[in-house]
Amino acid sequence: MLLIQDIHAETDGKKILKGVNLEIKAGEVHAIMGPNGSGKSTLALVLAGREEYEVTQGRITFFGKNLLELSPEDRAHEGMFLAFQYPVEIPGVSTTQFIKTAVNENRKYHGEAPLDAVAFLKLMKEKMRLVDMDQSLLTRSMNEGFSGGEKKRNEIFQMAMLEPSLAILDETDSGLDIDALRIVAKGVNTLRNENRAILLITHYQRLLEYIVPDFVHVLYNGQIVRSGTKDLALELEEKGYDFIREESESSVSATQPENISKT
């Protein structure tokens, strides 16, 4: 579904991703972990198409299409969804209006008629139950004055409405108390199926107890330095990121003589 090959990306002249490789297949759940500043969120934003991040090298294909040539809206239409780390408040646009516009724009792209008011309302009610979202939030301005937990639930609610093929959850666990985390995880797990892939970006292992990944990758200094199963997350939890740091730095120094001898 998604193939990331040797991606380098920078913003404001600062190199952040330095050769990321990753393949995600339908039905898989991948987790990317890593210390602060390792490039996790940059990777998510590069995938979603944020212009401020310039891809200087590498290739990304999504269902065989060159992802980097697609606008952010077309990436969404092709089935990509980013649950934002910091969902944006949009005063004056109600949650309902926002979601209805998004759903119908996606339908339009696929040549489908817009949902009528009744069908849309029914769909919304059904999906809201998934994340125990309070109905009063629908008429309020998008995310405005929502608590941290409500904002994150709203992201998962949108995911449920848009039914993406690939959902990228950027630190969806940050700022959530344990109850909210359970609700969000329950929502995500319900949406998990053999056609849908999920990429979890997280700092902590805690989320992975609720949404169990098939693969865990460690992003450090702009590269994936370790990949493994969910046990890798436990190892990280136990040893902290320092051991990755030490390991990655020693491996760099260890490979240097080799490189020299090759030249």
Place this chain on the structure above:
Amino acid sequence: MIDLSYIQKRFDQLQASHPNDELASLRTEAFNRFTRLGIPGLRHEEWKYTNVSNLFNNEYQQALSASALSGIDQSFLDSIRLPGSTDADELFFVNGRFISSLSSIRSSNDELIVISLPEALKSDFAAIVKQHLGHSNRYLEDGIHALNTSFINDGVFIYVHPHLKQPGDLNRPLYFYHISDVRDNHILSQPRNLIFAAGGSRIQITETFATIGTMDNLSNQVLEVVVNKDAYVEYYKIQNTVNANQISTTHFHQTGKSYVHALSLTLNGGTIRNNTNLILDGEGCDSHLYGLYLINGRTHVDNHTLVDNRQPNCYSKELYKGIMDEYATGVFNGKIKVERLAQKTNAYQSNKNILLSDHASINTKPQLEIFADDVKCSHGCTVGTLDENAMFYLQARGIPQQNAKALLLKAFAMDILVQIKPDRLRNYVEQLISDRLLINE
């Protein structure tokens, strides 16, 4: 130096044709003021950012009587009619002259009376007209305002009777259509009207403007509204005419505890200057002033507002919002005056702007003059661009860039749009804005 001799000529003509008219002395006095003051240039503090002198580099015709006007066809009139026009009181002005044959007063005489100013001066309303006509002259001490007064002629006087229906129920809406017929000549229109909302009356007024033809037009229009004790006045001004140059003054004089809710909306035009004055001359006035300007091309909009607190315990709230694209320029100048007597004044003012292009600009200036010591006044202004984070958020959900932009701009405008209280007028305006922003709903 601008040659204004053609204005002198027209003035002499007008005076000669109406020598014994009750308004003649008012005109003479104003014309002397006009000759002394001239057209304000950029050195005039109140006109610093709006150049109107270049608008006068043009010999305009002025319609001195209604009879000289040729026909405008029905389909044009229908195309500019406001929603719900069939049960509104509709007043049509062409080139500044009131055209009674086009107008329809559907209210009964015990609800509302519309007569021309000269007639009013011969009627039972003479004292009222004498007392209130020209009140704005004390506040707008410039040649442009004097010029309008110099040509006071057959404008209308409207007397709104105390409200007889259920509370909350308004009379019919009152619509003013100002048409510039510039098919054959460059035209200067100078409508001048006076509304007297009697104690306990309720009225909803909308003024709109239209142009027919392609020659230059300049409108220097003044509406004075007297709001008596317990009267309730809603007022909407809609400016949406390409290339129309306007100096448009709305002067509210609240003489007793009363309520005014005024909103101006500018979507199109050439050079536009709006003066909106609220004179709070009674204790406990409640006043709300809103404005939205959504402009592009080379449109220039200058909103000058004045809230003059003359008596204690008045409340005023003011919010103006603007979106400027391409080469459009905006000006907001909000003056709040609190006079020595006006203790316990509560006055709020805010101006918020979005610039969508590097060439667009806004000059915004709050001006507080406070002479009382126990008052609450606040003001604030912002100038920004479209929120990039919000744009990306919408796009990442599959909303195309253009639609995302339109959605955000409409959301920005929304807190002004919700202040248009009549549903059908609000829907009409929302549609104008959606069309402008290319929103498909």
